[in-house]
Amino acid sequence: MEDCVTPQGLVAFRGNHYSVPPGLPGAQVTVTMRLGEDSLRIATAGRAVIAQHHRAPDGAG
Template structure:
């Protein structure tokens, strides 16, 4: 019988727990909580439990390093509801003042739009591509492996 492995992880703000290059969903409301992921190497499932060993969720394990996000449909629905309930149709914040840009800011924007100043270092840079062109010419004249096989 294989021993059960136990790994501590922290729940992300997106209600996900990372393990072996994959992410596994948990119910919303646990961001920042430390949980334990329990699994056996020879089994396809894993359990995510709280510190008191209360099972939060179970998932089928994704292949190691696959970059998959394994989500439970119930977790997705609960997370969508939590996000949508946080929206409001109230008026925007009254303390936030929208001010037009100052004359100095407008002048700086115009200066940036005009491009580099005359005599700037950007205008003095000279790039010589003759070396790269010579290498490209040599590469074009080297026979490919298929051409070498057909000539033999």
């Protein structure tokens, strides 16, 4: 899923917000997760993974 980094350095995904490194506000990123895994990855348009997080339940905030 493609999304845009907020000015606070966050990316929204399924009702939650996940952080990315500083300096990326407005950047287009892709959030991916693999079936059966409990983590997700956030990557730049160039496919460089910039963050990986434990996935919170949908809508947990």
